[in-house]
Amino acid sequence: MMKFEPNDIHRSDLKVMIDRVLVSLLLAQIIGLLYYTNYFLVYKYLPSPFINDKNNTFMDLINTAYWAERGGMFTFWHTVYPPINFIFLKLANFLFLTKTTFSNPFEFREHAGNLIYAYFFAYLVAPIILLLSDKWRNIFNSSQKILIYFTIALSTPMLFLLERGNLVLACLFFIPLLFGSNANQKDIATAILINIKPYFLLLLICPFVKDKWTSAGRTILYSVFFFNASGLLINDNYLKFFDNLLNFSKSSTLFSLREVFSMPSSISVFSYLFQSDAFIRHYWKLGLDFILLSHLIDLFKLLILGLVLSLIYFNRSILTEDKIYTFILVCIVNLGVSLGGYSLVYYLATIPIMLEMRFKNLFIASIFLLFLPFDFIKLTSSWIGAQDVFLSGMKVDVFWELGLGSFLKPFVNFLLLIIVIREIIYLRKKQFNLSVIESK
Numbered sequence: 001m002m003k004f005e006p007n008d009i010h011r012s013d014l015k016v017m018i019d020r021v022l023v024s025l026l027l028a029q030i031i032g033l034l035y036y037t038n039y040f041l042v043y044k045y046l047p048s049p050f051i052n053d054k055n056n057t058f059m060d061l062i063n064t065a066y067w068a069e070r071g072g073m074f075t076f077w078h079t080v081y082p083p084i085n086f087i088f089l090k091l092a093n094f095l096f097l098t099k100t101t102f103s104n105p106f107e108f109r110e111h112a113g114n115l116i117y118a119y120f121f122a123y124l125v126a127p128i129i130l131l132l133s134d135k136w137r138n139i140f141n142s143s144q145k146i147l148i149y150f151t152i153a154l155s156t157p158m159l160f161l162l163e164r165g166n167l168v169l170a171c172l173f174f175i176p177l178l179f180g181s182n183a184n185q186k187d188i189a190t191a192i193l194i195n196i197k198p199y200f201l202l203l204l205i206c207p208f209v210k211d212k213w214t215s216a217g218r219t220i221l222y223s224v225f226f227f228n229a230s231g232l233l234i235n236d237n238y239l240k241f242f243d244n245l246l247n248f249s250k251s252s253t254l255f256s257l258r259e260v261f262s263m264p265s266s267i268s269v270f271s272y273l274f275q276s277d278a279f280i281r282h283y284w285k286l287g288l289d290f291i292l293l294s295h296l297i298d299l300f301k302l303l304i305l306g307l308v309l310s311l312i313y314f315n316r317s318i319l320t321e322d323k324i325y326t327f328i329l330v331c332i333v334n335l336g337v338s339l340g341g342y343s344l345v346y347y348l349a350t351i352p353i354m355l356e357m358r359f360k361n362l363f364i365a366s367i368f369l370l371f372l373p374f375d376f377i378k379l380t381s382s383w384i385g386a387q388d389v390f391l392s393g394m395k396v397d398v399f400w401e402l403g404l405g406s407f408l409k410p411f412v413n414f415l416l417l418i419i420v421i422r423e424i425i426y427l428r429k430k431q432f433n434l435s436v437i438e439s440k
Helices: 006-043 059-070 083-096 105-110 113-131 142-153 156-164 175-179 183-196 198-209 213-234 240-250 268-275 277-286 290-314 321-333 341-354 360-371 404-439
Strands: 378-389 394-403
Touching: 006 142, 006 156, 059 083, 059 105, 059 113, 059 156, 083 113, 083 183, 083 213, 113 142, 113 156, 113 341, 156 341, 156 360, 175 183, 175 321, 175 341, 183 198, 183 213, 198 213, 198 290, 198 321, 268 277, 268 290, 268 404, 277 290, 290 321, 290 404, 321 341, 321 404, 341 360, 341 404, 360 404, 378 404, 394 404
Parallel strands: none
Antiparallel strands: 378 394
């Protein structure tokens, strides 16, 4: 007769519990996918949270690839994408396009089927790279990783990323390297991330606060090299990028309300709402100062972000690099409306780190809420007219809908900042108690 030790029974029960949780999460994602699929088959366009312009599918990818081929991206298109993005896409165009001259991005899309398929392939590969990374490799068995793979691939933020064709997908190949053991790989990955999305400059906080000056200097040198080398290869007045970025940061009306509420990740979406003329005209009878409310929301967010970064600095000696990178990524995803809901996918690389924390249950529960499909619960709906729909090839009446997920995600994401504060305070108290015990 086989003999079971108590620890074996505990591990067996834990495995069963984890399997049930993972199966439940996957079933929830499948239900969401079935909802989106059924909605598309009935109405011929994708529902909320997908972008309200139904002819704009894949256009984050297509617009950037089109200008990579045409040139003039910094002077005529006024892009805020750093030049390395266009190097990647020029290479992709060379590999997957048979024709390279087009009059506009929509014509480009008609001939970019192979490019879109390549993007979809990268979309399928990205979760595999994640699950094979150092931190993910040993915490789940093979069958559990299969469940996790499909749960990630079918999650709402990932599907939103796919529908947009956003270049954030490339970041998923580099963020896991931040949590690896190779210091040079970390520096190169950070430099590439900065050159894909400039807000990743905040990652430099980690080597600075940990007094790793060589690493920080190396990352800066890599970043400057990648930027200038790719810019010179583009040869398109690439230094105009900084003017474009400055003008972009000053604009408060760049996106429509429907766009920012497609899948917001920051409570700044409500600040954006309260500043809009349409909202103020509609609700002026309430007698509230919506501009003041907008400023208060932004101020509160900045205070919390500042508090998190201050706590990281003053507690740097008791925080591991993995935790600092995780906390900085939480700050980044909370920055503002311009990041888009697809930035939530950055959290996927941090899950193993969150599982090691004191408040891991709160962290993981928040991640579950951010990735589950709640948008089938409709809060409001309005007809926005007939549109050409790229995916169905038809012109149909389109209704804009606000789902529960789009309303819920900014608050849940902001809650992660509060949990980070609680985690750091706990670690500080724990360290203090240990110091008191040792002194006795």
